[in-house]
Amino acid sequence: MIFTARFAPSPTGPLHLGHAYSAILAHDMARAAGGRFLLRMEDTDLQRSKPEWEALILEDMAWLGLTWDGPVLRQSEHLDGYNARLDALADMGLLYPCRCSRADIRAALAAPQEGSPHEVYPGTCRHRPLSNRGPGDALRLDLARALDQLGADLPVFSETGPAHEGRHRIDRTTALETIGDVVLSRKGENIVAYFLASALDDAEQRISHVIRGEDLFDFTAIQVILLTLLNLPVPVYHHHRLIRDEQGKRLAKRDDARAIAKYRREGVSPGEIRRLVGLR
Template identity: 75%
Template sequence: MTFRTRFAPSPTGPLHLGHAYSAILAHDMARASGGEFLLRMEDTDLDRCRPEWEAQIVEDLTWLGLTWDGPIFRQSDKIAAYNARLEPLADRGLLYPCSCTRADIRAALSAPQEGVAFAVYPGTCRHRPMADRRPGDALRLNLAAALDALPENPSFVETGPRHAGTHLIDRATALAQIGDVVLSRKGEDIVAYFLASAFDDADQGISHVIRGKDLFDFTPVQVILQRLFGLPTPTYHHHRLIRDDQGKRLAKRDDARAIVKYRADGATPQDIRRMVGL
Protein backbone atom coordinates (compact mmCIF):
# COMPACT_ATOMS: atom_id res chain seq x y z
CA MET A 1 0.00 0.00 0.00
CA THR A 2 1.27 3.47 -0.89
CA PHE A 3 1.95 5.68 2.11
CA ARG A 4 -0.32 8.67 1.50
CA THR A 5 -0.98 11.43 3.99
CA ARG A 6 -2.27 14.99 3.95
CA PHE A 7 -1.91 18.38 5.57
CA ALA A 8 -5.37 19.88 6.02
CA PRO A 9 -5.38 23.45 7.36
CA SER A 10 -8.42 25.71 7.63
CA PRO A 11 -7.74 29.00 5.81
CA THR A 12 -9.02 31.19 8.64
CA GLY A 13 -5.69 32.72 9.68
CA PRO A 14 -1.92 32.50 9.29
CA LEU A 15 0.12 29.34 9.74
CA HIS A 16 2.09 29.27 13.00
CA LEU A 17 4.92 27.10 14.28
CA GLY A 18 2.53 24.32 15.27
CA HIS A 19 1.16 24.13 11.75
CA ALA A 20 4.69 24.13 10.36
CA TYR A 21 5.66 21.20 12.59
CA SER A 22 2.62 19.15 11.55
CA ALA A 23 3.06 19.90 7.85
CA ILE A 24 6.81 19.23 7.82
CA LEU A 25 6.42 16.01 9.82
CA ALA A 26 3.72 14.66 7.50
CA HIS A 27 5.65 15.71 4.42
CA ASP A 28 8.90 14.16 5.61
CA MET A 29 7.25 10.90 6.70
CA ALA A 30 5.61 10.58 3.28
CA ARG A 31 8.79 11.32 1.36
CA ALA A 32 10.87 8.97 3.56
CA SER A 33 8.41 6.18 2.73
CA GLY A 34 8.41 6.93 -0.99
CA GLY A 35 4.79 7.96 -0.60
CA GLU A 36 2.56 10.93 -1.34
CA PHE A 37 1.76 14.15 0.50
CA LEU A 38 -1.49 15.95 -0.30
CA LEU A 39 -2.70 19.45 0.54
CA ARG A 40 -6.36 19.81 1.54
CA MET A 41 -8.12 23.03 2.51
CA GLU A 42 -10.74 22.34 5.17
CA ASP A 43 -12.75 25.42 4.28
CA THR A 44 -16.34 24.44 5.03
CA ASP A 45 -16.73 27.41 7.41
CA LEU A 46 -17.63 29.84 4.65
CA ASP A 47 -18.02 32.73 7.08
CA ARG A 48 -14.42 32.58 8.32
CA CYS A 49 -12.39 31.12 5.48
CA ARG A 50 -10.75 33.61 3.14
CA PRO A 51 -8.90 33.17 -0.19
CA GLU A 52 -6.14 35.47 1.03
CA TRP A 53 -5.43 33.11 3.94
CA GLU A 54 -5.30 30.15 1.56
CA ALA A 55 -2.83 32.04 -0.60
CA GLN A 56 -0.69 32.80 2.46
CA ILE A 57 -0.75 29.14 3.52
CA VAL A 58 0.40 28.02 0.08
CA GLU A 59 3.14 30.64 0.06
CA ASP A 60 4.39 29.64 3.53
CA LEU A 61 4.41 25.91 2.74
CA THR A 62 6.29 26.55 -0.49
CA TRP A 63 8.81 28.72 1.39
CA LEU A 64 9.30 25.87 3.89
CA GLY A 65 10.36 23.69 0.97
CA LEU A 66 7.30 21.42 1.02
CA THR A 67 5.81 20.02 -2.16
CA TRP A 68 2.52 18.21 -2.55
CA ASP A 69 1.18 15.71 -5.04
CA GLY A 70 -1.69 16.74 -7.27
CA PRO A 71 -3.90 19.83 -7.06
CA ILE A 72 -5.07 21.44 -3.83
CA PHE A 73 -8.31 19.84 -2.60
CA ARG A 74 -11.00 22.21 -1.24
CA GLN A 75 -13.84 20.91 0.92
CA SER A 76 -16.00 23.92 0.02
CA ASP A 77 -16.39 22.41 -3.45
CA LYS A 78 -18.08 19.32 -2.02
CA ILE A 79 -20.51 20.51 0.65
CA ALA A 80 -23.59 19.39 -1.30
CA ALA A 81 -21.98 15.99 -1.89
CA TYR A 82 -21.24 15.55 1.82
CA ASN A 83 -24.87 16.21 2.69
CA ALA A 84 -26.11 13.86 -0.03
CA ARG A 85 -23.98 11.06 1.37
CA LEU A 86 -25.90 11.24 4.64
CA GLU A 87 -29.02 9.85 2.98
CA PRO A 88 -28.13 6.18 3.56
CA LEU A 89 -27.86 6.86 7.30
CA ALA A 90 -31.27 8.53 7.27
CA ASP A 91 -32.72 5.57 5.36
CA ARG A 92 -31.37 3.24 8.07
CA GLY A 93 -33.00 5.27 10.84
CA LEU A 94 -29.66 6.43 12.26
CA LEU A 95 -30.27 10.19 11.99
CA TYR A 96 -32.78 12.55 13.54
CA PRO A 97 -33.52 16.28 13.22
CA CYS A 98 -32.54 18.60 16.05
CA SER A 99 -33.82 22.13 16.67
CA CYS A 100 -31.75 22.89 19.76
CA THR A 101 -29.78 26.11 20.21
CA ARG A 102 -28.20 27.31 16.99
CA ALA A 103 -25.03 28.50 18.75
CA ASP A 104 -24.55 25.09 20.35
CA ILE A 105 -25.03 23.34 17.03
CA ARG A 106 -22.59 25.61 15.19
CA ALA A 107 -20.01 25.02 17.93
CA ALA A 108 -20.50 21.27 17.54
CA LEU A 109 -19.76 21.54 13.82
CA SER A 110 -16.45 23.34 14.30
CA ALA A 111 -13.02 21.78 14.26
CA PRO A 112 -12.14 20.69 17.81
CA GLN A 113 -9.73 22.50 20.10
CA GLU A 114 -7.34 21.17 22.71
CA GLY A 115 -9.02 20.44 26.03
CA VAL A 116 -12.54 20.73 24.57
CA ALA A 117 -14.36 17.42 24.54
CA PHE A 118 -17.66 16.63 22.87
CA ALA A 119 -20.56 18.18 24.74
CA VAL A 120 -22.60 15.00 25.16
CA TYR A 121 -26.09 15.75 23.90
CA PRO A 122 -28.91 14.77 26.32
CA GLY A 123 -31.14 13.46 23.52
CA THR A 124 -33.81 16.17 23.64
CA CYS A 125 -34.84 15.67 19.99
CA ARG A 126 -34.00 11.98 19.69
CA HIS A 127 -37.68 11.02 19.46
CA ARG A 128 -38.23 13.08 16.30
CA PRO A 129 -38.50 11.23 12.96
CA MET A 130 -36.76 12.55 9.84
CA ALA A 131 -40.17 13.42 8.40
CA ASP A 132 -40.42 16.06 11.12
CA ARG A 133 -37.31 17.93 9.93
CA ARG A 134 -37.88 21.69 9.63
CA PRO A 135 -35.83 24.49 8.03
CA GLY A 136 -32.81 25.26 10.20
CA ASP A 137 -32.79 21.87 11.92
CA ALA A 138 -29.51 20.04 12.32
CA LEU A 139 -29.02 16.34 11.73
CA ARG A 140 -27.71 14.28 14.63
CA LEU A 141 -26.38 10.75 14.61
CA ASN A 142 -28.25 8.40 16.91
CA LEU A 143 -25.05 6.92 18.30
CA ALA A 144 -26.66 4.04 20.19
CA ALA A 145 -28.54 2.91 17.09
CA ALA A 146 -25.41 3.39 14.98
CA LEU A 147 -23.28 1.22 17.25
CA ASP A 148 -26.02 -1.41 17.31
CA ALA A 149 -25.89 -1.44 13.50
CA LEU A 150 -22.21 -2.38 13.50
CA PRO A 151 -21.28 -6.08 13.64
CA GLU A 152 -18.54 -5.44 16.23
CA ASN A 153 -16.93 -2.67 18.21
CA PRO A 154 -14.74 -0.64 15.82
CA SER A 155 -11.03 -0.09 16.41
CA PHE A 156 -8.11 1.86 14.98
CA VAL A 157 -4.32 1.66 14.98
CA GLU A 158 -2.30 4.54 16.45
CA THR A 159 1.44 4.96 15.90
CA GLY A 160 1.93 8.28 17.71
CA PRO A 161 4.36 8.46 20.61
CA ARG A 162 1.75 8.70 23.36
CA HIS A 163 -1.02 6.31 22.32
CA ALA A 164 0.73 3.74 20.13
CA GLY A 165 -1.20 0.50 19.72
CA THR A 166 -4.61 -0.77 18.68
CA HIS A 167 -7.54 1.05 20.29
CA LEU A 168 -10.92 -0.64 20.65
CA ILE A 169 -13.85 1.77 20.77
CA ASP A 170 -15.97 0.61 23.68
CA ARG A 171 -19.72 1.12 23.29
CA ALA A 172 -20.39 2.37 26.81
CA THR A 173 -17.45 4.78 26.67
CA ALA A 174 -18.53 6.14 23.28
CA LEU A 175 -22.07 6.77 24.51
CA ALA A 176 -20.79 8.49 27.65
CA GLN A 177 -18.08 10.61 26.01
CA ILE A 178 -19.29 11.24 22.44
CA GLY A 179 -23.07 10.99 22.33
CA ASP A 180 -25.29 12.04 19.43
CA VAL A 181 -23.02 14.32 17.42
CA VAL A 182 -24.24 16.90 14.89
CA LEU A 183 -23.35 15.96 11.32
CA SER A 184 -24.85 18.84 9.33
CA ARG A 185 -27.16 21.82 9.46
CA LYS A 186 -29.85 22.34 6.83
CA GLY A 187 -30.05 25.65 5.07
CA GLU A 188 -26.55 26.80 6.04
CA ASP A 189 -24.46 24.35 3.98
CA ILE A 190 -22.38 23.36 7.01
CA VAL A 191 -21.05 19.88 7.65
CA ALA A 192 -19.10 18.64 10.64
CA TYR A 193 -15.32 18.72 10.50
CA PHE A 194 -15.00 15.05 11.38
CA LEU A 195 -17.63 13.95 8.81
CA ALA A 196 -16.08 15.77 5.85
CA SER A 197 -12.63 14.60 6.90
CA ALA A 198 -13.74 10.96 7.08
CA PHE A 199 -15.18 11.09 3.56
CA ASP A 200 -12.16 12.89 2.14
CA ASP A 201 -9.62 10.55 3.71
CA ALA A 202 -11.39 7.66 2.00
CA ASP A 203 -11.87 9.43 -1.33
CA GLN A 204 -8.22 10.51 -1.44
CA GLY A 205 -6.88 7.12 -0.40
CA ILE A 206 -5.24 8.41 2.76
CA SER A 207 -3.33 5.60 4.45
CA HIS A 208 -1.95 7.63 7.39
CA VAL A 209 -3.50 10.59 9.19
CA ILE A 210 -0.78 12.67 10.86
CA ARG A 211 -2.04 15.41 13.17
CA GLY A 212 -1.74 16.86 16.66
CA LYS A 213 -2.50 14.86 19.78
CA ASP A 214 -5.25 17.36 20.64
CA LEU A 215 -7.36 15.52 18.03
CA PHE A 216 -6.81 12.04 19.43
CA ASP A 217 -10.07 12.03 21.43
CA PHE A 218 -12.03 12.90 18.27
CA THR A 219 -10.74 9.93 16.32
CA PRO A 220 -13.36 7.43 17.61
CA VAL A 221 -16.28 9.32 16.09
CA GLN A 222 -14.50 9.42 12.73
CA VAL A 223 -13.82 5.69 12.93
CA ILE A 224 -17.47 4.99 13.79
CA LEU A 225 -18.56 7.00 10.74
CA GLN A 226 -16.06 5.15 8.56
CA ARG A 227 -17.53 1.83 9.64
CA LEU A 228 -21.11 3.01 9.08
CA PHE A 229 -20.29 4.07 5.52
CA GLY A 230 -18.08 1.08 4.77
CA LEU A 231 -14.98 3.28 4.43
CA PRO A 232 -11.43 2.16 5.19
CA THR A 233 -9.81 3.32 8.44
CA PRO A 234 -6.37 4.90 8.07
CA THR A 235 -3.53 4.45 10.52
CA TYR A 236 -3.38 7.43 12.88
CA HIS A 237 -0.33 9.25 14.18
CA HIS A 238 -1.05 11.98 16.74
CA HIS A 239 2.11 13.97 17.32
CA ARG A 240 3.23 16.27 20.12
CA LEU A 241 2.11 19.89 20.13
CA ILE A 242 4.24 22.99 19.79
CA ARG A 243 3.59 25.23 22.78
CA ASP A 244 4.42 28.76 23.86
CA ASP A 245 6.59 29.70 26.84
CA GLN A 246 3.61 29.24 29.18
CA GLY A 247 2.89 25.75 27.88
CA LYS A 248 -0.21 26.71 25.89
CA ARG A 249 -0.86 25.16 22.51
CA LEU A 250 -0.28 27.65 19.70
CA ALA A 251 -3.39 28.88 17.89
CA LYS A 252 -4.08 31.20 14.99
CA ARG A 253 -4.55 34.08 17.40
CA ASP A 254 -0.82 33.78 18.20
CA ASP A 255 0.26 36.06 15.37
CA ALA A 256 3.68 36.51 16.97
CA ARG A 257 4.38 32.88 16.06
CA ALA A 258 3.09 33.23 12.48
CA ILE A 259 5.43 31.84 9.83
CA VAL A 260 5.05 34.96 7.72
CA LYS A 261 6.44 37.07 10.58
CA TYR A 262 9.44 34.80 11.04
CA ARG A 263 10.06 35.11 7.31
CA ALA A 264 9.88 38.90 7.52
CA ASP A 265 12.40 38.83 10.38
CA GLY A 266 14.89 36.95 8.21
CA ALA A 267 14.42 33.37 9.44
CA THR A 268 15.21 30.51 7.08
CA PRO A 269 13.26 27.27 6.60
CA GLN A 270 16.08 25.52 8.48
CA ASP A 271 15.55 27.93 11.39
CA ILE A 272 11.88 26.93 11.54
CA ARG A 273 12.82 23.25 11.57
CA ARG A 274 15.17 23.85 14.49
CA MET A 275 12.54 25.86 16.38
CA VAL A 276 10.06 22.97 16.25
CA GLY A 277 12.65 20.32 17.06
CA LEU A 278 13.09 18.74 13.62
Protein backbone atom coordinates (compact mmCIF):
# COMPACT_ATOMS: atom_id res chain seq x y z
CA MET A 1 0.00 0.00 0.00
CA ILE A 2 1.21 3.50 -0.84
CA PHE A 3 1.98 5.60 2.23
CA THR A 4 -0.89 8.11 2.22
CA ALA A 5 -1.35 10.80 4.85
CA ARG A 6 -3.73 13.72 5.12
CA PHE A 7 -4.25 17.07 6.81
CA ALA A 8 -7.88 17.68 7.72
CA PRO A 9 -8.56 21.13 9.21
CA SER A 10 -11.99 22.60 9.89
CA PRO A 11 -12.49 25.90 8.03
CA THR A 12 -13.83 27.65 11.11
CA GLY A 13 -10.87 29.91 11.84
CA PRO A 14 -7.22 30.57 11.00
CA LEU A 15 -4.45 27.99 11.12
CA HIS A 16 -2.08 28.41 14.07
CA LEU A 17 1.32 26.97 14.92
CA GLY A 18 -0.19 23.70 16.11
CA HIS A 19 -1.90 23.21 12.75
CA ALA A 20 1.32 24.07 10.96
CA TYR A 21 3.23 21.43 12.92
CA SER A 22 0.64 18.73 12.16
CA ALA A 23 0.41 19.62 8.47
CA ILE A 24 4.18 19.85 7.95
CA LEU A 25 4.81 16.60 9.83
CA ALA A 26 2.21 14.66 7.82
CA HIS A 27 3.44 16.20 4.56
CA ASP A 28 7.09 15.45 5.28
CA MET A 29 6.42 11.88 6.43
CA ALA A 30 4.44 11.17 3.28
CA ARG A 31 7.04 12.72 0.96
CA ALA A 32 9.92 10.94 2.73
CA ALA A 33 8.13 7.63 2.12
CA GLY A 34 7.53 8.48 -1.55
CA GLY A 35 3.82 8.59 -0.80
CA ARG A 36 0.82 10.86 -1.14
CA PHE A 37 -0.37 13.80 0.95
CA LEU A 38 -4.06 14.75 0.78
CA LEU A 39 -5.98 17.79 2.00
CA ARG A 40 -9.48 17.54 3.42
CA MET A 41 -11.84 20.19 4.76
CA GLU A 42 -13.88 18.88 7.69
CA ASP A 43 -16.71 21.35 7.20
CA THR A 44 -19.75 19.51 8.53
CA ASP A 45 -20.28 22.39 10.97
CA LEU A 46 -22.23 24.32 8.37
CA GLN A 47 -22.84 27.32 10.61
CA ARG A 48 -19.20 27.98 11.54
CA SER A 49 -17.46 26.80 8.36
CA LYS A 50 -16.81 29.69 5.98
CA PRO A 51 -15.32 29.82 2.46
CA GLU A 52 -13.06 32.70 3.52
CA TRP A 53 -11.47 30.50 6.20
CA GLU A 54 -10.92 27.73 3.66
CA ALA A 55 -9.29 30.22 1.28
CA LEU A 56 -6.97 31.40 4.06
CA ILE A 57 -6.04 27.80 4.93
CA LEU A 58 -5.12 27.12 1.30
CA GLU A 59 -3.00 30.29 1.21
CA ASP A 60 -1.23 29.34 4.44
CA MET A 61 -0.54 25.80 3.22
CA ALA A 62 0.93 27.05 -0.05
CA TRP A 63 3.04 29.66 1.78
CA LEU A 64 4.42 26.93 4.07
CA GLY A 65 5.60 25.14 0.93
CA LEU A 66 3.20 22.23 1.29
CA THR A 67 1.73 20.57 -1.79
CA TRP A 68 -1.11 18.08 -1.86
CA ASP A 69 -2.16 15.42 -4.33
CA GLY A 70 -5.51 15.62 -6.06
CA PRO A 71 -8.47 17.87 -5.28
CA VAL A 72 -9.47 19.01 -1.80
CA LEU A 73 -12.16 16.77 -0.29
CA ARG A 74 -14.97 18.66 1.45
CA GLN A 75 -17.10 16.71 3.89
CA SER A 76 -20.14 18.90 3.21
CA GLU A 77 -20.21 17.43 -0.32
CA HIS A 78 -20.38 13.82 0.91
CA LEU A 79 -23.29 13.81 3.37
CA ASP A 80 -25.22 11.17 1.40
CA GLY A 81 -22.30 8.75 1.72
CA TYR A 82 -22.13 9.23 5.49
CA ASN A 83 -25.86 8.68 5.83
CA ALA A 84 -25.61 5.47 3.78
CA ARG A 85 -23.11 4.16 6.34
CA LEU A 86 -25.46 5.16 9.15
CA ASP A 87 -28.18 3.17 7.40
CA ALA A 88 -25.86 0.15 7.34
CA LEU A 89 -25.33 0.44 11.10
CA ALA A 90 -29.07 0.82 11.59
CA ASP A 91 -29.68 -2.34 9.55
CA MET A 92 -27.39 -4.17 12.00
CA GLY A 93 -29.63 -3.02 14.85
CA LEU A 94 -26.86 -0.90 16.39
CA LEU A 95 -28.50 2.56 16.51
CA TYR A 96 -31.21 4.08 18.65
CA PRO A 97 -32.77 7.56 18.85
CA CYS A 98 -31.95 9.83 21.78
CA ARG A 99 -33.69 13.04 22.82
CA CYS A 100 -31.74 13.69 26.03
CA SER A 101 -30.37 17.17 26.58
CA ARG A 102 -26.99 17.72 28.21
CA ALA A 103 -28.83 18.70 31.39
CA ASP A 104 -30.77 15.40 31.28
CA ILE A 105 -27.52 13.45 30.95
CA ARG A 106 -25.83 15.31 33.79
CA ALA A 107 -28.85 14.70 36.02
CA ALA A 108 -28.91 10.97 35.19
CA LEU A 109 -25.21 10.58 35.87
CA ALA A 110 -25.61 12.29 39.23
CA ALA A 111 -28.56 10.13 40.29
CA PRO A 112 -27.80 7.91 43.32
CA GLN A 113 -28.90 4.70 41.56
CA GLU A 114 -26.25 5.24 38.89
CA GLY A 115 -23.37 4.98 41.37
CA SER A 116 -20.19 6.90 40.60
CA PRO A 117 -20.80 9.03 37.51
CA HIS A 118 -18.82 8.39 34.32
CA GLU A 119 -18.36 10.83 31.48
CA VAL A 120 -20.36 8.56 29.22
CA TYR A 121 -24.01 8.43 28.23
CA PRO A 122 -26.03 6.49 30.87
CA GLY A 123 -28.25 4.71 28.32
CA THR A 124 -31.50 6.50 29.15
CA CYS A 125 -32.95 6.12 25.64
CA ARG A 126 -31.38 2.76 24.78
CA HIS A 127 -34.77 1.02 24.93
CA ARG A 128 -36.25 3.21 22.18
CA PRO A 129 -36.61 1.68 18.67
CA LEU A 130 -35.54 3.60 15.58
CA SER A 131 -39.18 3.71 14.49
CA ASN A 132 -39.74 6.04 17.45
CA ARG A 133 -37.21 8.62 16.24
CA GLY A 134 -38.42 12.21 16.32
CA PRO A 135 -37.17 15.11 14.15
CA GLY A 136 -34.97 16.49 16.93
CA ASP A 137 -33.49 13.18 18.07
CA ALA A 138 -29.84 12.26 17.85
CA LEU A 139 -28.75 8.77 16.80
CA ARG A 140 -26.56 6.86 19.25
CA LEU A 141 -24.50 3.71 18.81
CA ASP A 142 -25.46 0.86 21.13
CA LEU A 143 -21.85 0.09 22.00
CA ALA A 144 -22.48 -3.12 23.94
CA ARG A 145 -24.45 -4.56 21.03
CA ALA A 146 -21.77 -3.36 18.59
CA LEU A 147 -19.06 -5.13 20.58
CA ASP A 148 -21.22 -8.26 20.66
CA GLN A 149 -21.43 -8.04 16.87
CA LEU A 150 -17.63 -8.01 16.65
CA GLY A 151 -17.35 -11.10 18.84
CA ALA A 152 -14.74 -12.10 21.40
CA ASP A 153 -11.74 -11.23 19.22
CA LEU A 154 -11.98 -7.43 19.27
CA PRO A 155 -9.97 -5.39 16.74
CA VAL A 156 -6.36 -4.30 17.10
CA PHE A 157 -4.81 -1.09 15.78
CA SER A 158 -1.19 0.00 15.36
CA GLU A 159 0.19 3.26 16.77
CA THR A 160 3.57 4.74 15.87
CA GLY A 161 3.35 7.99 17.86
CA PRO A 162 5.88 8.37 20.70
CA ALA A 163 3.37 8.44 23.57
CA HIS A 164 1.39 5.31 22.60
CA GLU A 165 3.67 3.34 20.29
CA GLY A 166 2.71 -0.30 19.79
CA ARG A 167 -0.30 -2.43 19.04
CA HIS A 168 -3.52 -1.82 20.95
CA ARG A 169 -6.41 -4.26 21.26
CA ILE A 170 -9.83 -2.81 21.98
CA ASP A 171 -10.88 -3.84 25.49
CA ARG A 172 -14.60 -4.34 26.01
CA THR A 173 -14.75 -3.18 29.63
CA THR A 174 -12.63 -0.11 28.98
CA ALA A 175 -14.67 0.81 25.91
CA LEU A 176 -17.97 0.56 27.77
CA GLU A 177 -16.66 2.57 30.72
CA THR A 178 -14.84 5.31 28.79
CA ILE A 179 -16.65 5.56 25.43
CA GLY A 180 -20.22 4.46 25.91
CA ASP A 181 -23.08 5.03 23.50
CA VAL A 182 -21.69 7.88 21.42
CA VAL A 183 -23.77 10.15 19.20
CA LEU A 184 -23.25 9.38 15.51
CA SER A 185 -25.74 11.87 14.08
CA ARG A 186 -26.54 15.15 15.76
CA LYS A 187 -29.98 16.40 16.65
CA GLY A 188 -31.99 17.96 13.84
CA GLU A 189 -29.01 18.34 11.49
CA ASN A 190 -28.84 15.03 9.59
CA ILE A 191 -25.04 15.30 9.83
CA VAL A 192 -22.81 12.60 11.24
CA ALA A 193 -20.44 13.23 14.13
CA TYR A 194 -16.87 14.31 13.45
CA PHE A 195 -15.19 11.05 14.43
CA LEU A 196 -17.43 8.93 12.16
CA ALA A 197 -17.12 11.25 9.14
CA SER A 198 -13.37 11.45 9.67
CA ALA A 199 -12.97 7.67 9.85
CA LEU A 200 -15.15 7.14 6.77
CA ASP A 201 -13.14 9.69 4.81
CA ASP A 202 -9.88 8.02 5.83
CA ALA A 203 -11.21 4.78 4.35
CA GLU A 204 -12.58 6.51 1.23
CA GLN A 205 -9.29 8.30 0.58
CA ARG A 206 -7.26 5.15 1.34
CA ILE A 207 -5.32 6.87 4.10
CA SER A 208 -2.64 4.45 5.27
CA HIS A 209 -1.34 6.61 8.14
CA VAL A 210 -3.48 9.01 10.20
CA ILE A 211 -1.10 11.64 11.58
CA ARG A 212 -2.73 13.97 14.09
CA GLY A 213 -2.40 15.53 17.54
CA GLU A 214 -2.14 13.47 20.70
CA ASP A 215 -5.36 15.06 22.00
CA LEU A 216 -7.25 12.96 19.42
CA PHE A 217 -5.86 9.61 20.57
CA ASP A 218 -8.99 8.87 22.60
CA PHE A 219 -11.09 8.96 19.40
CA THR A 220 -9.10 6.07 17.96
CA ALA A 221 -10.83 3.16 19.70
CA ILE A 222 -14.34 4.20 18.62
CA GLN A 223 -13.15 4.89 15.06
CA VAL A 224 -11.53 1.45 14.87
CA ILE A 225 -14.74 -0.14 16.16
CA LEU A 226 -16.85 1.66 13.55
CA LEU A 227 -14.48 0.89 10.68
CA THR A 228 -14.39 -2.79 11.64
CA LEU A 229 -18.19 -2.98 11.89
CA LEU A 230 -18.43 -1.54 8.38
CA ASN A 231 -15.72 -3.85 6.97
CA LEU A 232 -13.50 -0.88 6.13
CA PRO A 233 -9.69 -0.81 6.43
CA VAL A 234 -8.13 0.42 9.66
CA PRO A 235 -5.12 2.73 9.10
CA VAL A 236 -1.96 3.01 11.14
CA TYR A 237 -2.20 5.88 13.63
CA HIS A 238 0.51 8.35 14.63
CA HIS A 239 -0.44 10.80 17.39
CA HIS A 240 2.18 13.51 17.71
CA ARG A 241 3.02 15.96 20.48
CA LEU A 242 1.02 19.17 20.81
CA ILE A 243 2.32 22.70 20.36
CA ARG A 244 1.60 24.62 23.55
CA ASP A 245 1.84 28.20 24.74
CA GLU A 246 4.15 29.53 27.46
CA GLN A 247 1.74 28.29 30.17
CA GLY A 248 1.66 24.80 28.67
CA LYS A 249 -1.85 25.21 27.28
CA ARG A 250 -2.72 23.62 23.94
CA LEU A 251 -3.14 26.18 21.16
CA ALA A 252 -6.65 26.75 19.80
CA LYS A 253 -8.11 28.81 16.98
CA ARG A 254 -8.80 31.64 19.38
CA ASP A 255 -5.02 32.08 19.68
CA ASP A 256 -4.89 34.60 16.84
CA ALA A 257 -1.50 35.85 18.05
CA ARG A 258 -0.09 32.56 16.77
CA ALA A 259 -2.07 32.49 13.51
CA ILE A 260 0.05 31.59 10.49
CA ALA A 261 -1.45 34.52 8.57
CA LYS A 262 -0.20 36.90 11.26
CA TYR A 263 3.33 35.48 11.04
CA ARG A 264 3.15 35.92 7.27
CA ARG A 265 2.16 39.56 7.60
CA GLU A 266 5.03 40.17 10.01
CA GLY A 267 7.59 38.84 7.56
CA VAL A 268 8.36 35.52 9.25
CA SER A 269 9.64 32.93 6.77
CA PRO A 270 8.32 29.35 6.35
CA GLY A 271 11.70 28.10 7.55
CA GLU A 272 11.31 30.10 10.77
CA ILE A 273 7.87 28.56 11.29
CA ARG A 274 9.45 25.12 11.04
CA ARG A 275 12.01 26.07 13.66
CA LEU A 276 9.33 27.54 15.94
CA VAL A 277 7.53 24.19 16.04
CA GLY A 278 10.73 22.15 16.38
CA LEU A 279 11.08 20.92 12.80
CA ARG A 280 13.90 21.37 10.35
